[in-house]
Amino acid sequence: MANIKIALAGNPNSGKTTLFNELTGSSQYVGNWPGVTVEKKDGILKGTKDVVVQDLPGIYSLSPYSLEEKVSRRFLVEENPDAILNIVDGTNIERNLYLSTQLAELGLPMVMAVNMMDVVKRNGDKIDFGKVGKALGCEVVGISALKKEGGLEAAQRTVELAKNATSSKKRPEVPHVFTGSVEHAIAHIEESIQGKVAQRSIRWYAIKIFERDREIIKDLDIGVGLMKHIEEHIRDCEKELDDDSESIITNQRYEFIQNxxxxxxxKSEQRKNKATLSDKIDKIVTNRILALPIFILSLCVMWWLAVAEGGPGTVLTDWANDGFLGDGWHLPFTTHEVDGKDFEAASEEFAKAEATVKAWEAGEKTASIGDEETGETSDEWTVDEAAYNAAKEVEEPDPSKYGVWVPGIGALIGSGLEKLGVGNTVKSLVNDGAWGGVATVLGFVPVIFVVFLFLAFLEDCGYMARVAFIMDRLFRKFGLSGKSFIPMIVGKGCGVPAVMAARTIENERDHRMTVILATFVPCGAKTVIIAMFAAVFFRDMWYVAPLMDIIGIAIIVMGGIALKKSKMFAGEAAPFVMELPAYHMPTVSGIWRHTWTRLKGYMLKAGLIIFPACVFLWFIMHFDFKFNLLEDEQIAESMLATMGGWIAWLLKPLGFGSWQGAAASVSAEIAKEQATATLGLVAANMDGASTAAHVTNLFASFVPACVPEASKVAVAKLIAMSFMVFNLFIPPCMVAIAVTFREMGSKAWGWLAIAFQLFVGYVLAMSIYQIGLVVCGCGFGFWTAVALLVDAWCLWMVFRPARRTNA
Amino acid sequence: MTLNELEIGKTAKVVRLLGEGAVKRRIMDMGITKGTAVTLRKIAPLGDPIEVTVRGYELSLRREEAVKIEVA
Known part of the structure; x- marks a missing residue:
């Protein structure tokens, strides 16, 4: 038996996703329709091996205007599914049947599943399936997708119809919904396109031509002469009914349904004028005064859940990175104190002791501990011989003594390699390179999981549509959607779930712009860069960190305005005619499935790109061109250093055009905070006692000769600022880039996003450095002119008058 | 009068749709056709868009789209 393909079609919010989950279970495959950002899902029907259920995007019509509709109708007429399963919301049946009348015209076997029958019955309403089926020429069954009632049976019935249709030549009855003169014109058109299209769909094509559907007319290659003849019939109709053909068709469809x-x-009489629970909720949630506070509150909840210090998202992330994937973790509730100290206190004591020993042996009078990444010292104390001797006695605490210790995968791999007795090269390759790459991908899983759990809840309960309703006015001004706010808030924590969260934006243009712009808000990892530079260079400038956030927001606003006016994003404004679905309590399984499919998609697609890229970057950082394995401190001899030298000239106009600056920026693409670690490594052979001093001297060495002696320190700071801004606003880490490519729907759009971000970061850094140089007395040079010209061009792109967009 | 001039809570019938192309088609596809009763439910906190009830469900549209819908 050949494969059977069933198309699942219906309005958004009709319970299509719930039904699809019930029908296909875990066999779902999620991707994009070719070249666009619209999600494509298919799966195998439960209990069968050869029946594919293709989930079409939720649509209201088969017009040629929206992307979802175009994708759907192309699938329906070009890929010839064997049958259609049309899901219809029984509580909102009038508008839902509008799509059904169009689907029926395709001439494919069709089963209509009227969903939410439990609610319809509870309301006391009655629907006569026999009459509906007869009028539309299809079979009608009642189901309740949420309660898993009737859905599978409806699908099985669809399969039966598909099988019967291939064996018998009998075609389904196509409904005739229009009035005499329109039907007459359609009959004429059918006659004239005879042979050009599949016989069973001829009525659908004829109606599309009557509507003057440009796409269909172009596809069918109807000659000028024939079109002229058809045009006469259409005009006669339009004259008679005093309306344009598209309106005639739409009006008559709705009239037919009303009839x-x-x-x-x-309808049950008593319920006609009663406010539903949904109405009551909506009264509060979109209330003029309460709407914004409630929205902000829900954002705060999401922020806390996903990215706030101490929230479940960060706790899970720390556990995943340091515990599960790293060294290991204590089983909760099994930990206890040894000698009056818990494991954390004992570890800190050991770290202090280590620092004391190191300081005393180096002949220094003070020792300190602090944050390795930012170079900030958190504690400093003096050391003497007694302290040194005492410190030497402190032993590293054994975690297994403090509770049930579960070794992490990283530790297990390490000890496994130890046992196998492999060489250092292999050990480093497996542990730091390969496993490091995998761990990078998996490390994002908790935060993506938490964000999507919350977003799935917001979407499934119906609040997301209200978010767009509440915020639309504000965001439309810079070309974004009301829903763009959510990815940007998520972006403050992490860019990866932010880019993925943009999925909730249906409009393709708004979606793509949001993806390009969302990562400009400095994320958690970029905050590490800011913290390091603040600690080393900008101690007296408290406003540096908030300034970076403000720059990020300014880029989003100005970038949005500029992109909106650009050719790529110009064109007819997308209508914001949007359904506000009734609120309902989402199901646990629904939310779970929603979250899991996103997570799975991320791990498969992003993992395939990130893993090799991480291994590659690790490789060029730890090997020289003779393929000798290098210690971390030997980074100056690595391939990365040599390659950094090759591209250093590109960074000259930014002030840090050296292999060190290039190497740090490139390695920051693994993960942004890597910039600080690499800077520490590449600066290690500079003068100075601490990493902070090394880095300060490294930047001092970048200061050009033209700078007068008095301004040298200021210019070093200026270069530091340029370096920081560059690393904050060029494309985010590789994981985020991989996700961006996936979400943009095509390589060309992915590259465009990267190019835009690279441009913004580069121009910002160049402007800061070049203009600062002039202020510091270095004179007006060639690059100053370039920077000013590019800045002027950028401002023009933002403030020029908008294109006329009459389509 | 156009749809955006309707008072909150009031219902009117669609007389005519202005404009053309994607926006007009979308408005019609969503069920706002000649003769349909439309009720203005509320206005968003920032003054735009508006929410209406049509054919038994809630629909939101911007003022720029609402001005293209003549009601009486």
Whole structure:
């Protein structure tokens, strides 16, 4: 038996996703329709091996205007599914049947599953399936997707119809919904396109031509002469009914449905004017005064859940990175104190002791501990011989003594390699290179999981549509959607879930712009860079960190305005005619499935790109061109250093055009905080006692000769600022880039996003450095002119008058 | 009068749709066709968009789209 393909079609919010989950279970495959950002999902029907259920995007019509509709109708007419399963919301049947009348015209076997029958019954309404089925020429069954009632049976019935249709030549009855003169014109058109299209769909094509659907007319290659003849019939109709053909068709479809409903639907009298629970919730949630506070509150909840210090997202992330994937972790509730100290206190004591020993042996009078990444010292104390001797006695605490210790995968791999007795090269390759790459991908899983759990809840319960309703006015001004706010808030914590969160934006243009712009808000990892530079260079400038956030927001606003006016994003404004679905309590399984498919998609697609890239970067950092394995401190001899030298000239106009600056920026693409670690390594052979001093001297060495002696320190700071800004606003880490490519739907758009971000970061850094140089008395040079010209061009792109967009 | 001039809570019938192309088609596809009763439910906190009830469900549209819908 050949494969059977069933198309699942229906309005958004009709319970299509719930039904799809029930029908296909875990066999789902999620991707994009070719070249666009619209999600494509398919799966194998439960209990069968050869029946593919293709989930079409939720659509209201088969018009040629929206992307979802175009994708759907192309699938329906070009890929010839064997049958259609049309899901219809029984509580909102009038508008839902509008799509059904169009689907029926395709001439494919069709089963209509009227969903939410439990609610319809509870409301006391009655729908006469027989009458609806007869009028539309399809079989009608009642289901409740949420309660898993009838869905599978409806799908099985669809399969049966598909099988029967291939064996018998009988075609389904196509409904005739229009009035005499329109039907007459359609009959004429059918006659004239005979042979050009599949016989069973001829009526659908004829109606599309009557509507003057440009795409269909182009595809069918109807000659000028024939079109002229058809045009006469259409004009006659338009004259008679005093309206344009598209409106005639739409009006008559709705009239037909209204007529049908007056016979087939009996509404319970008592409920007609009662406010539903959904109405009551909405009164509060989109209330003029309460709406914004409630929205902000829900954002705060999400922020705390996903990215706030001490929230479940960060706790899970720390556990995943340091515990599960790293050294190991204590089973909760099994920990206890040894000698009156818990494991953390004992570890800190050991770290202090280590620092004391190191300081005394180096002949220094003070020792300190602090944050390795930012170079900030958290504690400093003097050392003497007694302290040294005492410190030498302190032993590293054994975690297994403090509770049930579960070794992490990283530790297990390490000890496994130890046992195998492999050489250092292999050990480093497996542990730091390969496992490091995998761990990078997996390390993002907790935060993505938490963000999507929350977003799935917001979407499934119906609040997300209200977010767009509440915020639309503000964000439309810079070309974004009301829903763009959410990715940007998530972006403050981590860019990866932020880019993925943009999925909730249906409009493709708004979606792509949000993806390009969302990562400009400095994320958690970029905050590490800011913290290091603040500690080393900008101690007296408290405003540096908030300034970076403000720059990020300014880029989003100005970038949005500029992109909106650009050719790529110009064109007809997308209508914001959006359904506000009734609120309902989402199901646990629904939310779980929603979250899991996103997570799976991330791990598969992003992992495939990130893993090799991480291994590659690790490789060029730890090997020289003779393929000798290098210690971390030997980074100056690595391939990365040599390659950094090759591209250093590109960074000259930014002030840090040396292999060190290039190497730090390139390695920061693994993960942004790597910039600080690499800087520490590449600066290690500079003068100075601490990493902070090394880095300060490294930047001092970048200061050009033209700078007068008095301004040398200021210019070193200026270069530091340029370096920091560059690393904050060029494309984010590789994981985020991989996700961006996936979400943009095509390589060309992915590259465009990267190019835009690279441009913004580069121009900002160049402007800061070049203009600062002039202020510091270095004179007006060639690059000053370039920087000013580019800045002027950018401002023009933002402030020029908008294009006329009459399509 | 156009749809955006309707008072909150009031219902009116669609007389005519102005404009053309994607926006007009979308408005019609969503069920706002000639003769349909539309009720203005509320206005968003920032003054735009608006929410209406049509054919038994809630729909939001911007003022720039609402001005293209003549009601009486």
């Amino acid at each position: 049908l409903m007056s016979k087939a639907l009996s």
